[in-house]
Amino acid sequence: MAGNHKHSDPLPETVLRVKSLESLLIEKGLVEAAALDALIDRYENKVGPKNGAKVVARAWVDEEFKERLLKDGSAAIAEFGFSGAQGEELIAVENTDKIHNVVVCTLCSCYPWPVLGLPPVWYKSAPYRSRVVREPRKVLEEFGTKLPAGTEVRVWDSTAETRYLVVPKRPEGTEGLSEDELTQLVSRDSMIGVSEALGPTATKGG
Amino acid sequence: MDGVHDMGGMHGMGPVVAEENEPVFHGDWEKRMFAMNNAISALGVRNIDESRYARERMNPAKYLGSSYYEIWLDGLIRILSEKDLISEEELLGAVAPRPVSTPKPALKAEDVDPVMSKGGSYTADTGKAASFRVGDRVRARNIHPSDHTRLPRYTRGHEGIVIADYGIHVFPDASALGKSAPQHLYNVKFASTELWGPDGTEGDYVYIDLWDDYLEALPHAT
Numbered sequence: 276m277a278g279n280h281k282h283s284d285p286l287p288e289t290v291l292r293v294k295s296l297e298s299l300l301i302e303k304g305l306v307e308a309a310a311l312d313a314l315i316d317r318y319e320n321k322v323g324p325k326n327g328a329k330v331v332a333r334a335w336v337d338e339e340f341k342e343r344l345l346k347d348g349s350a351a352i353a354e355f356g357f358s359g360a361q362g363e364e365l366i367a368v369e370n371t372d373k374i375h376n377v378v379v380c381t382l383c384s385c386y387p388w389p390v391l392g393l394p395p396v397w398y399k400s401a402p403y404r405s406r407v408v409r410e411p412r413k414v415l416e417e418f419g420t421k422l423p424a425g426t427e428v429r430v431w432d433s434t435a436e437t438r439y440l441v442v443p444k445r446p447e448g449t450e451g452l453s454e455d456e457l458t459q460l461v462s463r464d465s466m467i468g469v470s471e472a473l474g475p476t477a478t479k480g481g
Numbered sequence: 482m483d484g485v486h487d488m489g490g491m492h493g494m495g496p497v498v499a500e501e502n503e504p505v506f507h508g509d510w511e512k513r514m515f516a517m518n519n520a521i522s523a524l525g526v527r528n529i530d531e532s533r534y535a536r537e538r539m540n541p542a543k544y545l546g547s548s549y550y551e552i553w554l555d556g557l558i559r560i561l562s563e564k565d566l567i568s569e570e571e572l573l574g575a576v577a578p579r580p581v582s583t584p585k586p587a588l589k590a591e592d593v594d595p596v597m598s599k600g601g602s603y604t605a606d607t608g609k610a611a612s613f614r615v616g617d618r619v620r621a622r623n624i625h626p627s628d629h630t631r632l633p634r635y636t637r638g639h640e641g642i643v644i645a646d647y648g649i650h651v652f653p654d655a656s657a658l659g660k661s662a663p664q665h666l667y668n669v670k671f672a673s674t675e676l677w678g679p680d681g682t683e684g685d686y687v688y689i690d691l692w693d694d695y696l697e698a699l700p701h702a703t
Binding site for chain 2: 289293294304306307309358360364384389392395400404405411412417425427434435437
């Protein structure tokens with residue numbers, strides 16, 4: 276089955292070691308199982324790219340909000356109640372007809388959690404981390420994104436505690452869509468910068 | 482350290498393969514690993530740079546052959562062992578767990594959302610005076626610290642332009658060693674062709690956050 280071959284199963288000893296570590300940390304009073312459950316629930320169910328999509332859709336329909344977002348990303352996403360770990364210093368970068376931004380962390384896996392949740396495996400993988408700073412156009416093509424030669428590509432390598440969020444271009448033909456409908460066009464990948472936002476037919480019933 | 486984690490620009494890693502409809506976690510062990518690493522942060526026993534430095538010291542062949550949560554597992558055990566909070570014998574069940582004390586108590590379930598929504602702080606009120614200003618031409622220094630650094634190898638010796646001064650920040654190279662040397666953090670713009678020569682693309686750029694100590698001044702263009 277496609278999609279099943281890339282993430283190899285962990286070794287049984289890895290799973291066992293994680294269990295041993297958890298048991299030991301709990302026994303030592305260093306972690307509490309209920310807190311682990313709450314952390315998992317937060318990032319599995321509450322914090323994810325839907326947050327970022329709301330921010331981007333707002334920026335598309337509200338020019339003043341977009342200005343605030345580009346000026347101070349953390350303050351602007353706080354208007355939605357989004358804040359905290361791995362997004363303390365959020366910087367939004369805007370795609371235009373002339374500029375395309377894409378984000379990476381070549382040294383580890385830095386990613387703007389409050390707006391995008393946890394990164395996909397490919398973002399943390401050696402192929403993406405090694406290649407996108409050197410040949411971003413090629414990598415983007417593998418995601419189906421072909422950029423015109425005249426578009427300036429800006430790769431943002433997240434080496435510090437600043438976190439970058441790409442504001443993709445608003446797709447054409449979306450003038451009649453509501454802010455809520457627009458959120459459905461803002462994919463996670465478009466906010467990392469490897470893709471463009473989806474076309475208007477991607478909305479429910481569109 | 483010039484380790485395998487510093488992989489910007491390396492060849493031979495293969496194509497980027499995205500998994501369709503990828504779940505947030507692949508299996509329970511990833512969930513627990515993710516959560517443990519974050520819950521431990523609440524104890525105040527190690528900072529983010531110590532945490533990263535611990536992961537970077539994973540056996541390099543294993544690092545390249547591991548998924549990211551396997552790297553977290555290795556790094557968390559390493560740093561907690563170095564901080565004398567756990568031991569391999571305890572992990573193997575060969576000895577009874579020894580009681581330990583920490584600066585702050587274990588994270589409670591009801592505190593998860595407030596703590597994670599608050600996040601950390603990586604800025605400082607005072608520190609080394611800024612050596613550079615926005616618009617300055619700079620060169621990433623050709624240095625090879627054997628400990629933790631956030632100066633990627635692919636930038637070293639290359640020229641760029643300071644496009645932003647983010648203010649005084651914790652300096653990771655010091656912080657990873659339990660020291661403190663707060664200084665200005667900048668965003669520096671490098672031309673793709675400056676970094677990669679003829680293999681780069683004219684008109685494309687890489688923007689990288691770099692600390693004051695990573696940079697040296699270049700004369701202004703006339």
